Amino acid sequence: MSKDLTIGEALRQRGVSRRGFLKFCAATASMMALPPGMAPVIAAALEKARRPSVIWLSFQECTGCTESLTRSHSPTVEGLIFDTISLDYHHTLQAAAGDAAEAARVAAMEENYGNYILVVDGSIPTGNPGFSTIAGISNLDMLRETAAGAAAIVSVGTCAAYGGIPHANPNPTGAASVSDLVSDKPIINVPGCPPIPVVITGVLAHYLTFGTIPELDDLGRPRAHYGQSIHDRCYRRPFYDKGLFAETFDDEGAKKGWCLYKLGCKGPTTYNACATTKWNEGTSFPIESGHPCLGCSEPDFWDGGGFYKALSTPTADITRTAVYAVGAGAAAGIALGAMNRTKQKRMAKEHEKVTIDDLEKGD
Amino acid sequence: MSEIELFNWIRGPALQIATLIFVVGVVVRILEVLVLGRKQDLSEARGSGVAGGLRTIISRMFPDRGTLQRSTFNVIAGYVFHVGFLVTLLFYTPHILLFRDSLGVSWPALPTPVIDATAVVTLIALIAVLVHRIQHKVMRFLSGFQDYLVWLVTFLPLLTGYFAFHRVVLDPQAMIAVHILSVELFMVVFPFTKLMHTFTLFMARYYNGHIAGRRGVKT
Structure with a gap:
């Protein structure tokens, strides 16, 4: 598909009706908690938007995020919107392999330097760089190189957003999140294992409509989707x-x-x-x-203490702590008690009876 | 430290620390009293000390008529907040799950709305006893820093728990974290303050009852 098509043109070419497109825009507006009047604005912006170049990097991940976003939803309009961004590099989805694939990434970076959207799934090992490499490039190097020219970064999935499963105790690879390693670019976290497909398309639609990143919570997540428990x-x-x-x-x-x-x-x-x-x-x-x-x-x-343990139960072994505490307390209590008894006896022994004579001495 | 990390720390290591201080403190203080023992009573027993002791533990649960008439407010408000505190602590489902997890025993819970109402009544009773303490000249004179501290650490878990249950004031996770933290504060303060009466009252009653029972005096 030509890169010069707008999203509107691209969708029409794919046979998406105007009605279907507007329905998507209305759904996106309501999902982002925007007033209904914003739907035409989104539609107009998406119509005109040039398909932005997207580079998708996959690090320590399971491809579940890609599964969620592409395969299961590909027949929907969300899937098509996703198709109509210019996904220039995604080593699971792209046809090119080996050197050609890396060449596509470098070309997309050079052509759109400063303007492309970088999507990352998977965490980045900070231990041995050899734990995870792509075309001989360590994940850390590839992230730094690609992030440098990105307009914004979308961390898709909990691994990219917070380290996720590779980061789980004892974190053997020293896995880190994107925001742990990149601090000079706007980062949108779209966590989930995997995240909901329409949430990522919603985030991209927001970016295309307003040219800004959506309002984020203290964990870098769009409030529109992650605002309620x-x-x-x-x-x-x-x-x-x-x-x-x-x-x-x-x-x-x-x-x-x-x-x-x-x-x-x-x-x-x-x-x-x-x-x-x-x-x-x-x-x-x-x-x-x-x-x-x-x-x-x-x-x-x-x-978090186990999936099947109720939230009000401790994450640590309190029983063992309590048992040790009883032992320590008993030992200390008996020792202190014994000392007190000794003191009591000594005091009794040292107690001198006061006689009338003693009282008179002072006069 | 992110909020969830803080939350897991409060549910994990912080709770371990609080449990350690609480259990060691309580066991030490109880044993100190027990090991010290009592002076041997060489007089001939006129009644059973043990029976008297055990009977007194129960009988002192109920206020005698004179006390009830003299300080009606103290007795009623005191009972309400003690019973309310124990009901919310022991019969709310998430609390029972905590006991099941850490002590291995569980029991049926009360319906959540009952706990909700009990918590409100308990909070009101606690505020009432504080106001009474401040307004009553003699009580105010007799009250020191520790009395107000003990009131605060008892009040906070109920208040934060009430907020956490209704998901108000802070965001829910932060509120639960604050609630657990307030309970940990209660546990840490417990062995070093008058809160020890939770355990020592039984020993004191037994000793009193034992002395009286041995002398053949009804208590």
Whole structure:
């Protein structure tokens, strides 16, 4: 496809109707919590926008983010919008291989220096550079080189955003997030394991419409998608409020669709759009399928004390601490008690009886 | 440190530290009292000391008529906040899960709205006893820094827990973190203050009851 086509032209070429395009724009506006009047503005901006060059780097990742964004949603208009950016480098999706692939990256960088969008999935090992390389280039070097000419960076998936699973204790590769390593570029974190497809297209649409990055929360996530917790928007919330919980995965409570808090649901501390946007074209989300939220869009979700341990339980072994504490306390208590007894006896022994004579001496 | 890292630290290492101080402190203080022992009573027993001791532990749970009439407010407000505190602590589902995880025992929970209402009543009772303490001339005179500190560390877990449950004031995760932190403060302060009465009251009652029982005096 020619790079000179606008997104509008490209979509028409692909047979997307005007109606379908406007529906996408309206959905994007409402998803970004913008007033409905913004839908035509988004449509106009997207119509005219030149397809921006996107370089997609995959580091220590599982390709789940790419799976989520491309394959499962490719028949939808979101997928097409994604197609219509100029995805100049993506080593899983591109046809070129070897030197040709790297040449495509270098060419895209040179042609659009300072203007391309860099998308990263996967964390970057900071230990031995040999832990993860592409075409003999270490992940760290490739990130630094490519980030230098980027207009903005989108960290797709929890690994790129916060280090994710490679960063999990004990972090053998010294995995780091993009924002740990790059500080001079605007970075948008789109965490999730994987993230919801329309969230990434929404972020790109925002960038194309306004030319700015969306409003971010303190973890660098777009507030429009990560502004509310799963728990606050969960359809099982009334059961939590009533105190009705599933105790196991196959008890009566589970069958009746009661709250999964006791089974380890991390919904109360997880911010993501799953409960509203849902997955698979709005079909459902993990809690709707009967599984507690893992908290995958939060940093260090892998080290949060276990997926099936309730949120109110400690992340450390408190039982062992308490047992040791009782032992230490008993030893110290008996020792101190013995000292006190000795002192008591000594005081009794040293106690001198006062006689009338003693009292008179002072006069 | 990100918010979730802080949250996991508060749920993990910080809780371990608080548990260590709490358990070591409480065990040491109880053993100190027990090991010191009591002076041997050489008189001939006129009744059972042990029975008297055990009976007194129970009987002192209920206020006698005279005390109730003399300080009605103190007795009622005191009972309300003690019972309310224990109910919210012991019968709220997330708390029971904590005990099940750390002590291995669990029991049925009360419905969440009941806990919610209990927490409100308890908070009101705690504010009432504080106002009373400040307004009552004699009580104010008898109160020191520790009395206000103990009130504060008791009040905070209830207040922050109430906020966390209703997901107000701070964002929910931060509020839960503050709530757990306030409980850890309570646990750390506990062994060094009057909060020790939670355990020592039983020993004091037993000793009193034992002395009386041995002398054949009804308590």
